[in-house]
Amino acid sequence: xxxxxxxxxxxxxxxxxxxxxRQNLLGKIGLTLMIIFALMALASFFTPFLGxxxxxxxxxxxxxxxxxxxxxxxxxxxDFIGRDIFTQLLEGAKIAxxxxxxxxxxxxxxxxxxxxxxxxxxxxxxxxxxxLADMIMVMPSLLILLxxxxxxxxxxxxxxxxxxxxxxxxxxxxxxxxxxLTLKQRPxxxxxxxxxxxxxxxxxxxxxxxxxxxxxxxxxxxxxxxILVEAxxxxxxxxxxxxxxxxxxxQWVWKTGHMFQAPYWLLPPxxxxxxxxxxxYMLGRAMxxxxxxxxxxxxxxx
Amino acid sequence: xxxxxxxxxxxxxxxxxxxxxxxxxxxxxxxxPGDPVARMVDPMWxxxxxxxxxxxxxxxxxxxTQYLYYLKNFLSGNFGVSxxxxxxxxxxxxxxxxxxxxxxxxxxxxxxxAGVFFGKIAAWRKGRKSDxxxxxxxxxxxxxxxxxxALMLVWILGYKVGWFPLNGIISPEVWVNxxxxxxxxxxxxxxxxMLPLMTLFVVQMGSYLLLMRSSMxxxxxxxYIVTARAKGLTEKVVRNHHAARNAALPVITSIGLSLAFxxxxxxxxxxxxxxxxxxxxxxFAVGNNDYPLAQACFLLIAAVVLTANLIVDVLYAYLDPxxxx
Numbered sequence: 335x336x337x338x339x340x341x342x343x344x345x346x347x348x349x350x351x352x353x354x355x356r357q358n359l360l361g362k363i364g365l366t367l368m369i370i371f372a373l374m375a376l377a378s379f380f381t382p383f384l385g386x387x388x389x390x391x392x393x394x395x396x397x398x399x400x401x402x403x404x405x406x407x408x409x410x411x412x413d414f415i416g417r418d419i420f421t422q423l424l425e426g427a428k429i430a431x432x433x434x435x436x437x438x439x440x441x442x443x444x445x446x447x448x449x450x451x452x453x454x455x456x457x458x459x460x461x462x463x464x465x466l467a468d469m470i471m472v473m474p475s476l477l478i479l480l481x482x483x484x485x486x487x488x489x490x491x492x493x494x495x496x497x498x499x500x501x502x503x504x505x506x507x508x509x510x511x512x513x514x515l516t517l518k519q520r521p522x523x524x525x526x527x528x529x530x531x532x533x534x535x536x537x538x539x540x541x542x543x544x545x546x547x548x549x550x551x552x553x554x555x556x557x558x559x560x561i562l563v564e565a566x567x568x569x570x571x572x573x574x575x576x577x578x579x580x581x582x583x584x585q586w587v588w589k590t591g592h593m594f595q596a597p598y599w600l601l602p603p604x605x606x607x608x609x610x611x612x613x614x615y616m617l618g619r620a621m622x623x624x625x626x627x628x629x630x631x632x633x634x635x636x
Numbered sequence: 637x638x639x640x641x642x643x644x645x646x647x648x649x650x651x652x653x654x655x656x657x658x659x660x661x662x663x664x665x666x667x668x669p670g671d672p673v674a675r676m677v678d679p680m681w682x683x684x685x686x687x688x689x690x691x692x693x694x695x696x697x698x699x700x701t702q703y704l705y706y707l708k709n710f711l712s713g714n715f716g717v718s719x720x721x722x723x724x725x726x727x728x729x730x731x732x733x734x735x736x737x738x739x740x741x742x743x744x745x746x747x748x749x750a751g752v753f754f755g756k757i758a759a760w761r762k763g764r765k766s767d768x769x770x771x772x773x774x775x776x777x778x779x780x781x782x783x784x785x786a787l788m789l790v791w792i793l794g795y796k797v798g799w800f801p802l803n804g805i806i807s808p809e810v811w812v813n814x815x816x817x818x819x820x821x822x823x824x825x826x827x828x829x830m831l832p833l834m835t836l837f838v839v840q841m842g843s844y845l846l847l848m849r850s851s852m853x854x855x856x857x858x859x860y861i862v863t864a865r866a867k868g869l870t871e872k873v874v875r876n877h878h879a880a881r882n883a884a885l886p887v888i889t890s891i892g893l894s895l896a897f898x899x900x901x902x903x904x905x906x907x908x909x910x911x912x913x914x915x916x917x918x919x920f921a922v923g924n925n926d927y928p929l930a931q932a933c934f935l936l937i938a939a940v941v942l943t944a945n946l947i948v949d950v951l952y953a954y955l956d957p958x959x960x961x
Contacts, residue, residue, distance in 0.1 A: 359768065360775075469653050471893070472941050476900040477918060481661075481934050484922040485668035558779060559897075566904055569783045570919055584784060588908075593787055594795045604784030611779040619775075 351624045361620025367613030371606070375431045378424035388418050390425040390578040401596045411598040414590045419583075423602050426580035430610055433495055433564045433579070438556035440499035442506050446549045449510025450537050454518060464511070467504035475501040475559075476566050483572040491574035494567065498560050506552045513545050547625055554618030558611040565607050580607045643950055650942045657938050661931060662706050666699070689716070710935075716928030720921065725932045728917065733936075735805060736913030739829060740902050743836035744891070750837075751844020752887060756880045758845065759852035771849065777842025782901045786835045786908040793831060800831045803910040832909045839901055840894075847890055852883040885955060892948030895941050 355361045381388055394416045403411045410419035452463040479497055483489050489497070517523065518541075526536050567573045568581030569588070580603040587593050587600050681689075697705070709715070715725035758770040794802045801807065805828050811821060855861070856879055864878045903915030910916060918933035920926075 360772075465649075469656070472896055472945055474896045474899040474903075474937065474941065477903060477934055477937060480919065480922050481930060482664070484925065484927065484930055485664055487669070562779075562781060563900070565781055566783065566900065569904070570907065571923065584781075584787070588783075588787065594791055597791075600784075600787060600791070604781055604788070607781040607784065608776070608779055611781075612776060615775060615779050 354624050355620055358620040358623055360616040361623075364613045364616030364618075364620060367609055368617060371427050371610050371613065372431065374424050374427035378421070378428040381421045381424060384421070388421045390417065390422040391576070392417075401592055401599060403596075403598050410602055411596070413583075413586060413599055414592060419599055419602065422578050422583055423580070423606060425578045426583060426603060426606065427610075429491075429577055429579040430561050430564075430607070433491065433498075434557040434561040434610075434614070437495045437498040437502070437560035437564075438553045440496065441502040441556050441560075442549045442553045444499065445503035445506030445552075446510050446542070446545060448503065449507035450514050450541055450545060452507065453511040453514025454533070454537055454541065460511075463507070467507050470501060471504040473501070475563055479563065479567055480570070480572060483567070488575060489567075489572065491577050494564060494574065495560075498563055502556055502559060506549060506556070509548055509552060510545050513548055514541055517541050517544055551618060551621050551625055554614045554621065557614045558618075561607065561611050561614075580604075639950070639953060642953055643946075646946050646949055650946055653942060654939060658707070658710060658935070659703075661935070662703060665927075665931075715932040718921070718926050718929040720924045720926045720929065725928050728929060729914065729932055729936060732912055732914050732917055735911060736902070736906070736915060738825075739832055739836070739906070739911060739913060740898075742829075743833050744840060744898060746833075747837050747840035748844050748887070748891060751841045752848045752880070752884055754841075755845040755848025755887075756852055756875065756883070759849045759856065759883075760875050760879075762853065770845065774842040774845040774849075777838050778846060780839050780842070782835065782839055782904045783908050785839065786832070786905050789831050789835055790908070801828050803908075804828060805912055828911075832905050832911050835905050835909075836898075836901060840898060843894060843897075844887060847887050848883060851886045852879060855879050855883040858882075885952065888955070889948055889952050892945040895944050899937060899941065 378390075381390070386392075400416065401412060401414045402408070405411065408418045408420065410423065413419055413422070448463055448467070452460045475498065478501060479489075479494070482497065523536060523540060526540055531539070564573065564579060565581030565584070568577075568579050569585050571585055571589070573579060573582055573585075575582075583599070583603040587596065587603075593600055713726055715729075717723065718725050718728055721728055754770060754774075758767045758774075761767045790802055794800045806821075806824055807828070811824070861874060861879055864874045869878075899915070902913075903919060905911070906913045906916035907919045914933050914936060918930055918937070921930035921933060
């Protein structure tokens with residue numbers, strides 16, 4: 335019975351959250367944009383059906399082998415060796431989602447665990463972890479990744495994802511730690527301790543559920559920075575050469591000197607990167623309002 | 637007195653952190669695939685030069701001795717010789733550093749000022765159309781992809797309209813001519829700086845605007861604002877002297893925190909515009925496998941970031957007595 339009441343309560347909260355979210359202009363724009371890009375990413379799974387000429391990486395159109403503008407055959411034109419730009423764009427969407435979501439997910443898992451441990455255990459552990467977090471947080475991630483690329487050669491895309499996550503978890507951990515500190519004082523934690531719960535159980539069974547909404551909120555911001563960092567790395571030529579990401583597309587435009595002659599090639603990837611990061615950021619801000627009642631607008635219309 | 641203790645403690649922390657970074661670089665360098673000796677030694681050198689560098693860097697010694705050599709070299713300012721330029725790395729760094737400082741500090745200061753100014757107005761007009769537009773514009777600017785935006789500016793303002801040069805920091809014709817005096821040279825540099833400056837300014841301003849706006853929204857709810865109004869002060873005075881003053885404080889700390897992002901953006905901007913600064917040298921050095929230069933640039937940037945954070949912390953402690961500890 336207890337579980338049923340919990341579930342109903344949860345659904346009520348979600349519904350209320352959704353109502354607030356819907357009123358938020360930023361949230362609506364963000365969600366719309368994200369759905370468009372998600373559709374693009376899904377569409378990229380179907381491009382193989384168009385035939386080998388449309389493959390983003392190797393699909394060279396035999397009749398066109400240089401950069402051309404938009405046409406009926408190639409909606410956004412072709413790049414410098416005749417590959418279709420539109421399919422490249424779709425593929426880039428898939429990669430952006432992949433990189434963004436996985437890097438963000440790993441970093442909030444790390445950050446949440448560190449934050450909870452740090453806040454709950456306190457003492458030397460706390461100081462050490464937070465100092466470590468500070469140290470990592472102030473370092474410019476792109477430059478670190480560059481240096482690693484220099485030392486270890488071309489980085490595989492999943493390695494890039496992991497490295498981004500390792501460099502980004504500190505931001506989340508501070509917030510989670512603060513939240514854990516306040517939760518630690520609450521009576522229900524006392525009660526659990528008295529009932530004989532072990533530390534681990536308290537952390538994962540009692541503190542974590544209350545801290546998770548915050549984690550997910552910050553996941554959206556992690557996605558934005560992950561996408562931007564991966565794009566920058568690819569742009570500079572240190573990304574995974576087997577992946578056609580938007581940053582890679584920009585690198586090709588730049589390096590082959592087509593920046594001024596081929597706006598149909600230069601514009602789409604950059605716009606996509608910016609819009610996708612924008613949409614996640616807007617979503618994050620809207621969710622922020624849902625979670626933090628102080629930020630909501632005072633006037634509620636209907 | 638508290639401030640002095642605070643500063644000393646932070647200096648010590650920074651020294652430790654920097655030391656850790658040095659060590660990590662040392663370890664990474666040895667861990668990476670390939671021969672560490674080959675990485676520091678230019679294949680074009682004569683055997684005597686190779687011998688000299690090996691003994692200087694202690695590459696033929698056991699690991700612990702190498703580490704000591706490494707630290708000694710670093711502290712004495714010997715960073716090795718760049719492969720690409722064939723010059724000692726320190727010369728290159730001293731030559732490039734002013735360019736980066738010029739571009740970076742100008743853009744950051746301008747962006748912070750503009751961001752605080754407009755963020756203050758946006759928060760004041762919350763809910764109205766002007767606020768919505770300002771916020772959305774700031775959001776767009778904040779999430780812009782820096783290299784793409786830089787390329788767009790070059791394309792439109794440099795190539796199509798021809799108002800600004802496409803890259804570099806100077807036009808050789810201007811500087812080689814004996815008749816040009818200092819103001820003309822300065823103007824030339826400024827002319828070249830406009831596009832990179834605009835790129836960095838726009839992107840950073842977005843961030844500062846958003847920050848100031850959130851900070852201000854929080855401040856406006858405080859009791860002392862009600863008091864100020866009750867005292868009969870004009871709205872403008874309340875906004876500028878009471879609310880904005882206090883709201884600006886968190887923005888100052890975040891200049892330090894956001895330095896990491898700004899430096900990323902700065903390095904990308906310098907690369908696209910081939911602005912001869914530390915960021916561009918780092919990127920190009922990595923591309924050329926020029927390890928001595930890359931390592932030195934990175935360490936320099938790390939030092940700058942740590943120092944900047946120290947300055948920001950001290951400034952904040954000075955401005956807000958509540959947090960001195």
